[in-house]
Every structure is written in C-alpha cells, then in structure tokens.
Amino acid sequence: MNAWHSPNLVTESPRIIDRQLVHRCLAGDSIAERALYDAHVDRVYRLMYRMAGDGDLAADFTQETFIRAFDRLEQFRGDSSLATWLHTIAVSVALNGMRKVQRIRGRTDNIDDTPGLSVQPSGFTADLKARLHSAVDALSEKLRPVFLMHDVEGYTHHEIAGTLGIPVGTSKARLFDARAKLRLALAAFAGDHIA
Amino acid sequence: MNDDRLDELLSRGTRDYNEPGAAPREEMWARISAARAAAAAPAAVVIPLRTRRTRVWAGAAVAAGLILAAGIAIGRRLEHSPAPQTSLAKSPGIVRRDSADSIGSQTNTPATGSPTTVVSGTKLTAPDDEIVRTLRAQTRNTGRRAEELAQAASTAGDNQSNNLAYHLVVLQHLAGSEAMITAFRSSAQRGDVDREIAAWSRELLSTTRMLETSNAAAQDPTMRRLLEDLDLVIAQITQYVTRGTNNPDDLDLIEQSISKRSVIAKLRGTISGRNQPAGT
Numbered sequence: 001m002n003a004w005h006s007p008n009l010v011t012e013s014p015r016i017i018d019r020q021l022v023h024r025c026l027a028g029d030s031i032a033e034r035a036l037y038d039a040h041v042d043r044v045y046r047l048m049y050r051m052a053g054d055g056d057l058a059a060d061f062t063q064e065t066f067i068r069a070f071d072r073l074e075q076f077r078g079d080s081s082l083a084t085w086l087h088t089i090a091v092s093v094a095l096n097g098m099r100k101v102q103r104i105r106g107r108t109d110n111i112d113d114t115p116g117l118s119v120q121p122s123g124f125t126a127d128l129k130a131r132l133h134s135a136v137d138a139l140s141e142k143l144r145p146v147f148l149m150h151d152v153e154g155y156t157h158h159e160i161a162g163t164l165g166i167p168v169g170t171s172k173a174r175l176f177d178a179r180a181k182l183r184l185a186l187a188a189f190a191g192d193h194i195a
Numbered sequence: 196m197n198d199d200r201l202d203e204l205l206s207r208g209t210r211d212y213n214e215p216g217a218a219p220r221e222e223m224w225a226r227i228s229a230a231r232a233a234a235a236a237p238a239a240v241v242i243p244l245r246t247r248r249t250r251v252w253a254g255a256a257v258a259a260g261l262i263l264a265a266g267i268a269i270g271r272r273l274e275h276s277p278a279p280q281t282s283l284a285k286s287p288g289i290v291r292r293d294s295a296d297s298i299g300s301q302t303n304t305p306a307t308g309s310p311t312t313v314v315s316g317t318k319l320t321a322p323d324d325e326i327v328r329t330l331r332a333q334t335r336n337t338g339r340r341a342e343e344l345a346q347a348a349s350t351a352g353d354n355q356s357n358n359l360a361y362h363l364v365v366l367q368h369l370a371g372s373e374a375m376i377t378a379f380r381s382s383a384q385r386g387d388v389d390r391e392i393a394a395w396s397r398e399l400l401s402t403t404r405m406l407e408t409s410n411a412a413a414q415d416p417t418m419r420r421l422l423e424d425l426d427l428v429i430a431q432i433t434q435y436v437t438r439g440t441n442n443p444d445d446l447d448l449i450e451q452s453i454s455k456r457s458v459i460a461k462l463r464g465t466i467s468g469r470n471q472p473a474g475t
Contacts, residue, residue: 028329028332029332030332030333030335030336031332031335031336034224034336037224037227038220041218041220041223041224042218042220045215045218045223046215046218049213049214049215049216050212050213050215051213052213053213055215055216055219058215059218059219059222059223062218062223063223063226063227063230066223066227067227067230067231067234070227070231071231071234128204128208129208129211132204132205132208132209132212133208133209133212133213136209136212147209148212151205151206151209152209152210152212179202179205182205183201183202183205186201186204186205186208187201
C-alpha cells in the first residue's frame with residue numbers, strides 16, 4: 001500500500017504533530033507554547049463566547065483553559081487530539097464558571113420559566129429571535145453544550161463525544177432532546193404567525 | 196407548524212446566538228503569561244483572571260523579575276565557575292565597587308579544560324549554560340512581538356489590550372537585557388564569552404533600537420533615556436564580542452558606561468515597578 005493511502009498515516013499525522021508540539025512545550029520552548037495557543041485559541045474562544053454570551057467571561061474562560069492546559073500538559077497522553085483535550089478543559093471551565101455567574105445573577109435553568117410573549121411578531125422578528133435565544137439560555141447543562149457545539153458551531157458528534165466524555169449516541173440523543181425543547185418553546189409563539 | 200419548519204426557524208434564529216467577535220488574542224496571551232509567571236514565582240502570587248491593568252502589570256513584573264533573578268543567578272554561577280583554557284588579560288582600570296552597576300571582585304581562577312571555540316579572534320566557550328539558553332529563548336521574540344503590537348496599536352488606535360501586551364513585552368526585554376549584561380560581565384571577567392551571550396546581545400540590541408523608535412518611548416522620556424543607555428551598553432558589548440580583540444580597555448569602557456549611567460539600577464527599578472514604565 002502506498003504511504004499516501006495508509007489510513008494510519010492519514011489519521012495519525014495530526015496526533016504526531018500534537019505530540020511533537022506538546023513535547024516541545026514541556027521542554028520549555030516558548031515558541032511552541034505560543035504556537036499551541038495560536039492554533040487553538042480562536043476556536044476555544046468562539047465556543048466560550050457562545051456559552052457565556054459575554055466577551056469578558058469568554059476571555060476569562062479561555063485564559064483559564066490555557067493556563068490549566070499548560071499546567072497539566074504532561075497529563076496529555078495523546079489518546080485524543082490536542083484540540084479535543086483542550087475543549088474538554090474549556091467546557092469544564094465554562095460550565096463551572098457559568099454556574100457561579102448564574103448563582104450571582106439568580107437565573108433559573110428551567111425552560112418553563114422562559115418569559116411569555118406579549119407582542120405578536122410579523123415575520124422572523126427580533127422578538128422571535130429573543131425568545132429563541134432565551135430558550136437556548138434555559139437549556140440544561142447537559143443539553144446546551146451539545147446544541148451549541150453541533151448546531152451553532154458545527155462540531156461533529158465525534159468531537160462533542162470526545163470533548164464531553166460521552167458516547168456518540170448520547171451526544172445525538174442530547175441534541176435531539178435540545179431541539180425538541182426549543183421547538184416546544186417556539187411552537188406557541190411562532191405557530192400562529194408561520195402557519 | 197411542522198417540525199421541519201421549526202427546525203428551519205431554529206437554525207436561522209440560533210446562527211447569531213451569542214455571536215462572538217474576534218478573539219482578543221494578545222490581551223489573553225499577556226494575561227496567561229503573567230498568570231503562569233506568577234504561579235511559578237517562589238511566593239505564589241494569584242492573579243484573578245479578570246485582571247485590571249495594574250494587576251497585569253504586577254504579573255508582568257513578576258515575569259520580568261523571574262528573568263532578572265535568573266540573570267543574577269547566572270552572574271553568581273559564572274563568577275564561581277572555573278575559567279576556560281585561556282583567560283583575557285584583566286583590565287586594571289575596572290572599577291571595583293559593590294553596587295549593582297559595578298563589577299564584582301575579580302577572581303583568579305585556575306585554567307581548566309572547558310571547550311572553547313575561536314570565532315573572529317574571540318574565545319567563545321561552547322554554550323554550556325542551560326540558563327543562558329533558556330533566558331535567551333524567552334527574549335528571542337520580544338522584538339518581533341513588540342513590532343507586531345506596535346503595528347496593531349497604530350491601526351487599532353489607543354487599545355488598552357495592545358498597550359498591556361506591549362508593556363509586558365517591554366518588561367521582558369528589559370529583564371532579558373539585565374540578565375544578558377550580568378551574564379556577559381561575569382563571563383568576560385573570567386576571560387570568556389559564551390557564544391550564546393554573543394548572539395543574545397545582537398538580538399537584544401536590535402530589539403532595543405526598535406523600542407527606542409516606538410511611540411511608547413516617545414511618550415515617556417524616562418523610558419527613552421533608559422533605552423538609549425541600554426543601546427549604548429549593548430552595542431559596546433556586541434562590538435566587544437564581534438571584534439574579538441579582547442582589549443581590556445574596551446571592557447573597562449563597558450563597565451564605565453554601565454556604572455556612570457546606572458543602567459543596572461535603572462533596569463531593576465523599572466522591572467520591579469519602582470520606576471514608572473513607558474506609557475503608564
């Protein structure tokens with residue numbers, strides 16, 4: 001078999017690059033540390049922003065993610081990709097951070113508490129969008145990351161499963177549940193208008 | 196309304212859910228660097244993630260302080276390590292004082308068989324000092340980083356995150372310069388200059404000159420003077436190494452420049468925050 005067609009080569013190359021980068025970071029190579037940061041910061045920040053909805057919080061979560069990652073880099077075994085490993089830390093940081101924020105803000109996780117609507121929209125209005133965004137805000141801790149990662153940020157179920165440490169089937173099931181809840185929340189509002 | 200229609204609505208409505216802007220890469224990196232440096236400091240300094248300007252400066256100062264401390268360690272280490280095969284003639288004119296800007300007492304150490312390489316007439320030892328290599332690596336990209344940040348600031352206007360990142364880079368450069376000068380003085384005093392130090396001085400000279408022309412230096416006369424003094428000293432060191440004539444008078448001139456201009460004291464004052472850094 002030609003080396004170009006070796007499935008191992010195709011699938012392992014990024015892992016090898018990851019390991020080399022990690023090895024250099026562990027050896028104290030500051031250029032490698034910056035390269036690792038540059039390679040992943042944008043995607044991590046995007047996800048943090050989607051989860052937090054606030055630039056300062058997103059920056060805080062992203063910083064904390066990389067601080068922890070550099071601190072624990074020797075624990076990276078290469079079983080998953082470096083991106084997945086970083087995202088696992090990021091989601092954990094974000095969920096813990098958001099819990100604190102929600103405690104402070106006194107928010108509720110119950111989607112049923114989403115405020116009702118008093119304005120009848122005409123078309124796909126800002127009101128409908130606001131309603132939808134509130135419904136996404138109110139998704140549970142298990143459903144919301146899956147929905148945001150898959151439907152908003154375009155992660156695959158494999159990536160989500162690796163990041164959250166769940167089976168692929170569970171990721172799919174959670175996405176199904178999340179969409180169902182959002183549909184339910186929207187149906188009453190949008191039904192009359194769209195039908 | 197059917198599920199397909201709702202799914203379409205969902206897709207359209209969530210596309211801009213918490214829509215992120217561009218990641219503030221440099222600001223976050225500056226804070227990450229500062230927090231990591233603080234965590235690595237002997238007396239752990241915890242910097243909250245949502246740092247304010249002054250806190251970032253504190254972290255930056257710790258980072259720079261670590262390089263500074265390592266520079267002092269280099270000096271002591273080299274002072275007490277054996278001399279290479281051939282020693283430079285010691286300059287009788289070197290001022291001996293105990294202040295930071297005066298070279299320490301000269302030692303007459305016995306010759307050893309440490310590896311030497313002759314480059315342009317100057318005896319350069321093999322780069323056997325891991326600390327020097329590590330510190331050089333820490334400051335190797337400060338010039339490029341400062342240049343990028345200065346360009347970003349010029350296009351983005353007075354951006355606080357750019358300023359913070361820029362100041363961190365300047366601090367690291369100053370601390371690296373102090374460490375290099377310390378390492379050079381100690382090794383030249385023993386009659387050898389590590390080739391890593393020779394390359395390091397050239398990099399630092401280039402960065403110093405770039406910083407001298409920056410807006411931050413233009414706005415801060417104290418910083419500009421410090422950079423000018425640093426320019427002179429590092430240029431002398433670079434010439435000393437490049438010429439390779441091993442002239443003790445040249446070494447004496449370098450010592451006089453450092454001492455008369457209190458370069459080391461000014462560097463340490465700025466790094467530790469006793470002197471106000473540029474642009475603050």
